[in-house]
Amino acid sequence: MIKIRKAKISDVRPLHKLLNFFADRKELLPRAISEIYENLQQFFVADYKGRVVGCCALAVQWDNLAEIKALAVSVDFQGKGIGRKLLGACLKDAKKLGVTRLFNLTMKDGFFKKLGFQRVTKNNLPHKVWTECVRCPYFPDACVEIAMVKDLDSVPSLPAFRAEDLPQDGTVPIEPGVFAPAETKSISKRTKKRKK
DSSP states (O other): OEEEEEOOGGGHHHHHHHHHHHHHTTSSOOOOHHHHHHTGGGEEEEEETTEEEEEEEEEEEETTEEEEEEEEEOGGGTTSSHHHHHHHHHHHHHHHHTOOEEEEEESOOHHHHHTTOEEEOGGGSOHHHHHHHTTSTTTTTOOOOEEEEEESSSSOOOOSSOGGGSOTTSOOOSBTTBOSOHHHHHHHHHHHHHHO
16 A cells, blocks of 8 residues: 655655656656755655655745645556645645645646646746756756646635746845845945946
8 A cells, every 4th residue: 555654864765766767767857865855854755565656845935836846656656646646745735834826847747737737937937946947957058847837726826926027137036026135236336336
């Protein structure tokens, strides 16, 4: 029988092996073992008699937004509803936390479409999403991922940031509509004056 549970330290190496099996097939992005240790609390695993046969993680990104990431099921356990159960555990956790919108970046959108996720333009997601992109081997010129969202309440929530609200200078917004403290702007002006 398959048990869905929170991941623990002893799961890190099996998680790393599972995720990078699919990364080698270009179905997921590769993950360093250190990244799995750092984010272990985000992971649910599918456990079959003590063996990790699937995983999925929920990573909160903003006050109304969390990411579903690292969804993988061992080849010999696919087609048994394990992916749905893992995603269900993440959905339940997201609702407990008060998250209203989920997003994911995937190379294959069919599974997520069946479960109510819709394609969106990646540029409409907050800058936090892009901080992980820097570590991606496909960044910046050949992104292979499809951005998708799912609203958890009956009324679609507004995106955490609208594309037109994002700063053009590369700074990361503190909250919607607030981009950088006034003192940061004045410091950069003083620096420019000194260079002259």
